[in-house]
Amino acid sequence: MTFTAFLRALNQVLAAGIGITALSLWLYALTFNLRNRVTFAYSVVLLAVALTFGGESLGSASASPALADLWYRLQWLGAILLPAAYVHFADALLATTGRPSRGRRRLSVRLLYAAAGGFAALLGSNRLLGPFIADAPLPYHTATRWTALFALYYLGTMAWAWVNFVRAYRRTVVRASRRRMAYLLLGALAPTLGAFPYATFLGNLTASAPHFFWLLATLSNLFTTLLLVLMAYAVAFFGVAxxxxxxxxxxxxxxxxxxxxxxxxxxxxxxxxxxxxxxxxxxxxxxxxxxxxxxxxxxxxxxxxxxxxxxxxxxxxxxxxxxxxxxxxxDHLFTQEDVAQFLEAVLAALCDQLRVPTAFIAVVEEGNLSLLVAVGEGPPLPETPPHLLAEAASQRGLLRWDGYLLTPLHHRESGALLGVLGFPSDANLDAEARATLRALAERAALALTYHARGRAAAHALQALTRPDDFIPRLRAVARYDQQKVLATPEELPPSAELAQWVKDALSHYWGGPKLSRSPLTRLQVIQQAMEDGHEDASQAVRSVLRDAVERLRPEGERRFTTEWLLYNILEMKFLQGRKVREVAQRLALSEANFYRKQRIALEEVVRVLLEMEAEARQEKHRQ
Structure with a gap:
């Protein structure tokens, strides 16, 4: 293999790697933080980069000239989309630093996307590009007058985007913000310089100086890969709590x-x-x-x-x-399911050793014994007599209780009674059986001790996961615009977790674990509903969500018009529990359009719910 062939193969791999990286980062943006305007604009940039380098890689590896022509047109489609996406990204970045658009910048972004659509139409009509040269060292399309116009458009639009990049950098004051913004600007060089289809304008160079061309292309792709990752690192912090x-x-x-x-x-x-x-x-x-x-x-x-x-x-x-x-x-937390699995193994070993048909472990809850786990078949636990727990807490030996022998299980450190291990009283307890019983009881007590520690830790950590996430959301919007530190909770965008909790609770509106165990129960408005109406958690969540939906109801009699669309989706889909296809047909929507409108409707419910939460907090503060 010659040096030129080696560089060409390496360049193909690097181009494919850039396309893979851009596509992967695009999926990352779609998965985690698409609500943020900066991240959304950046995802469009990544899509353009993925198209550009993916088309170049597939085109250079294609054996068929017709197929290579198609792939290189895909490369051009990415290059056409990139300038508008860059201006969109720069505009969103500048707005993040406290310089929002007064309408002109957003209008210019729309016009640039329209221009990109025009160039894409020229690409599809074979006017933007000339004949395809398939036998060159690097296949390329020849240039036309429209290609020259696109080159001017590309350079001018990118220059405009970089003016806004520099303005955003100058508006950052804090050292950490300026450092991240510097990373972003350095990383932004990669798509600007690496995504342009140079081969169309430098096609002759690939034949006259192949070593120089492929070395330059390889170094460019290496440079692009590193800067693309650096840019992704800087953008990853935008808008996340x-x-x-x-x-x-x-x-x-x-x-x-x-x-x-x-x-x-x-x-x-x-x-x-x-x-x-x-x-x-x-x-x-x-x-x-x-x-x-x-x-x-x-x-x-x-x-x-x-x-x-x-x-x-x-x-x-x-x-x-x-x-x-x-x-x-x-790794070390013992949940109730973990404890139950371990204790089942303990009880199974006990039954085998003592030759008894059943055994159980009951834990102390509110002054009574509550069955935690049992193996075999046996009668249900009778009601615990008042003196039994006192006796079990004060001694370590066996107790008799309604046909069972009980072994008290104490906390390894405090000595408090955690529960009892029980088995039929007719078991033959010789010396070996008693030794086995003591060993298994110690292991059961140790498992319950770990479980008690885990429950205490879980209760202590619940405060960190409650919906009152004002500080994390404030940190997300104030990373690059320090004035946002003064924002009120109502001025901040709702958290993605709250939106998911609302969707989950509405999906189980008529009953289910996502309603009864919803994290929404920790909201002040839900707590207030439980106190005022003496309702349980499920009824309170259902009542508050119904009130939030009703606040979205337009005035007057119900109609099936655009004004009523969001309310009708929420009321028919969730409150009535109808199927998606039935609701979509009733509202004259396609299923894809229904899901888009449903997402908007759920965002409106979150907005109303936050308003209700603010009202509930104000009322509690007045009290």
Whole structure:
């Protein structure tokens, strides 16, 4: 393989890697934070980059000239979309720093998207590009007068976007904000310089100076890859309520398990395929899929194996003992299901050793014994006599109770009574059986002790997960505009979690765990409804959500017009419980359009619910 051929193959892999990275980051933006305007505009930029480099990679690897022509047109489609997306992104970024558009910048963004649509129409009508040169070292389309006009449009629009980038940078004052903005501006160079289809204008250079061209293209793609990741890192902090350490860890996980793993598998597969073509005469052998699968699995394994080394550095767990303890909590926390599974094994071993048909463990709850787990078949627990718990708490030996022998289970540290282990009183308790009973009872008491610790920790941590997330949301909007620190809760965008809780509760409006166990019950307006009406949690959530929906009802008699659309969707879909297809047909909507309108309707319910929460808090403050 010549040096030029090596650079060309490396350039193809790098172009494909950029496309994979851009597509992966686009999915990341869609998954986590599309509500933020900066992130939405950035997702359009990523889509354009993915189209540009994906089309270039697929076109350069295509053996068919007709297919290569199609892929390179896809590259041009991404390049056409990119300038408008960049101005959109720069405008959203400038607005984030406290310089919102008065209408002119937003109008210009719309006009630029319209211009992009015009160039896309020229691309489809074969006027933007000339004939396709398939036999060049790098295939390309020749230029036309429309191509020259597009080049001027590209340069002018990008210059305009960069003016707004610089204005946004100058408006940041705090050192941390300026640092992140500098990262973003440096990363923004990548799509600006790397996505333009130079081959159309420099096609002759690929034949006259191939070494120089491919070396330049390879370095450009390496530069673009690094800066694209840097840009993604800077944008990842926009509009999210998570702490910075959480954003860093999530983004790195996403990059490693997505672009890095896929690009590594692609690079190794390409190398094996080319070596097979050179040494075996067959590019596609059994080694190609084997290399792809094994390389992907190996990279994923290495990520998981090394995660304990780099996660504490990114997340700050090494320097913070509280974060380290919270990170380990999931692995050491005993939930009720975990305890039940372990205690079932303990009771099964007890039944085998004592040759008894049933055994149970009951825990102390509100002065009575409540069955936690049982094995075998036995009669239900009778009501606990008042003296039984007192006797069990004061002694360690066996107790007789209504045909059962009970072994008290005490807290390992405080000595408090946690529960009892019971089995039929006709069991044969020889010396070996008693030793087994003591060992199993100790293990059961230890499991209940761990469970008690876990419940105490869970209750202590519940305050961190309540819907009152004013400070995290305030941090999200004030990262680059410090004036937003003065914003009131009503002026902040609602959290994505609150919107999901509302949707879940409405989906189980007539009963279900997402209603009865909804985190919305911790809202002040729900608590007030429970106190005023003496309702349980499910009834209170249902009542408040119904009131929120009714506040969206227009005045007058019900109609099936645009004004009533959002209310009709909420009332028919959730309050009446009708099927989606039935509601969509009644409202003359396609199912896709119905889901879009439903999302808007749910956002309106969240807005009204926040207003009701503010009213409830004000009323409580007056009291």
């Amino acid at each position: 998570w702490p910075d350490r959480v954003v860093r860890v999530r983004l790195v996980h996403w990059l490693l398990r997505g672009p890095v793993a896929a690009s590594t598998a692609l690079a190794l597969t390409t190398a094996v395929r080319r070596m097979g073509a050179r040494y075996l005469g067959q590019p596609y052998t059994v080694l190609v899929p084997l290399t792809m699968v094994l390389s992907f699995l190996l990279v994923e394994h290495l990520i998981g194996a090394t995660a304990p080394l780099w996660e504490p550095l990114l997340g700050g767990w090494q320097s913070n003992s509280l974060l380290a303890a919270l990170h380990r909590l999931e």
